[in-house]
Amino acid sequence: MCGIVGYIGPKPSKNIILRGLEALEYRGYDSAGIALVDSKGGQVFKQVGRVNGLTQEVEEEASNAGLAIGHTRWATHGGVTVANAHPQMNSDHSIFVVHNGIIENFDELRQRLEEAGYTFESETDTEVVPQLIDYYLKQLPSFVAAFEATLRDVRGAYSIVAISTAEPETLYAARLSSPLVIGVGEHENFLASDPSAIMDHTKKVIYLEDYDVAVITKDKVDIHNLKEDTHTSPKIELLDYENEKALLGDYPNFMLKEIFEAPAAIRSATLGRAVVEQNMVKLGGLEGVLGQLKYIDRIVIVAMGTSYYAGLVGEYLIEELADIPVEVQLASEFNYRKEPFSRSTALLAISQSGETADTIAALKKVEDYGVLRLGIVNAVGSTIARMTDAGVYCHAGPEKAVASTKAFLAQVTVLLLIALHLNDGRSKRFRPLIEELNELPAKAQAILDHTDEIKAIAEKYADYRDFLFIGRHTGFPAALEGALKVKEISYLHAEGYAAGEMKHGPLAMIDENFPTFAIATDSPLLEKTYSNIQEIKARKGPVLALATRGNKAITKFCSDVIYIPETEPETQSILQVIVMQLFAYYIAIKRDNDVDRPRNLAKSVTVE
């Protein structure tokens, strides 16, 4: 969840690291730090808060050293303090370490070191790493030997980068279940937890694999895999990443920009895949496993957060269109339960970042089961994209705001394409849905054209403390996603419920201070939703309904109505969620919240 960046080369590293940290800040943003090393020694700058709080001091006081590492933190062990910010150091401040992940046995290691006379300055799990390196350096012949001995003692998940005043020309890096990528330059090399931090400098990258230990100088990268005990020749890949799309342009923040990219995200997800002229769905990413797909009789979807809710929509779509039973599980639960799993089951991981620790662990769990592992991933080249047997990219472009928006739309679009692909033209729904997928970007745009109306309604509701979101069929997971958007950026209480559940408990909460956002778009179940709305109104609960354009009747018994264009039942959730994204956004803005970086959260959750 933290961001790491490193540099070794002839240029002054401080600016490269600062810019890299700014690009990574969306991953974690409670504190930041930089360590620089040259032949004269080391320097450390740390600060609670955003990277820009560090900039002036570093620009003015840091040396022009060509070796440096930087870190943006999302606190796990120990509060948000300067002492707990990274880089963490050994006692004489000659070894500097930045770390992403969790060292599970840090307590035991710390005790061992304290018994050996070491004292600690922070409450972090990370501090044991520079101290252990220091400990082993006293017994072993080289820094790399001490680094590897330390890694052998450490349990958990990590990407770790270390530098030392004794070796002002070398970066040491290691990865286990947490991403790390080396950027290869001309007589210079870069290192980052996310390519966006280094892609202004080079497009040539080496992705580290689990148990890899890399020794990086300006002209050389040596990789030793600790598990296999092999030295591999690094495989250089070309980054396929459009950075310009990650720039803010005229938008006040990334969240609004990304909500407004809805039409483009849906279009990119369908482009060349839903081919109306040929009445077919082409998914290149699945071509290699077509034979296996024929024998799949159960699909288990694993994901977290918004991606999990997209998976719940996918469950309806795949079961109804492809007639294959689907189960959707939170990856964090899937990982710790025992269940029968046959080879005719496929595991489908959904992830925007492709770096979510729980989802990666779910894929690892079934590694030896011989099951087909599929992925729906947005971030090209991410860990999940690389560890699945086959998959379909979302192509939504980089998503920077912590709250996922356009990625959800692309995930549902891709799930619908997969459902149609598995259906292989058998259902009567095939043709209308392919046509509708091509119409959908224009319908998403039509919603965005009415942003001012949604904004006015959101502002009217911004002072309530609690919200209920209800829906039926795919509108139910859409309601869960709407509630999540409100929670994460407004910090208000919001719950998503299946409308049919109201009488089974939630109705007890309803009064004039507890509004309901009711998804009541046209469907065969609409009358049942009307009954739920009436029951809420009878208890004085304000109801804001989301209806299909043309439905005048609903205005008679709802406090407010927002309309979306008419669309097929299978594509409704995509349009519904755009409205809820805007609704949550404008509530959060009215409450003066930082929508791109909501408190306590980070963009990719790379620890369990």
Ligand code: M6R
């Ligand atoms: O990158 P992923 O899609 O795997 O992330 C999963 C969740 O962490 C993510 O969707 C999270 O819930 C978002 N902040 C929701 O807006």
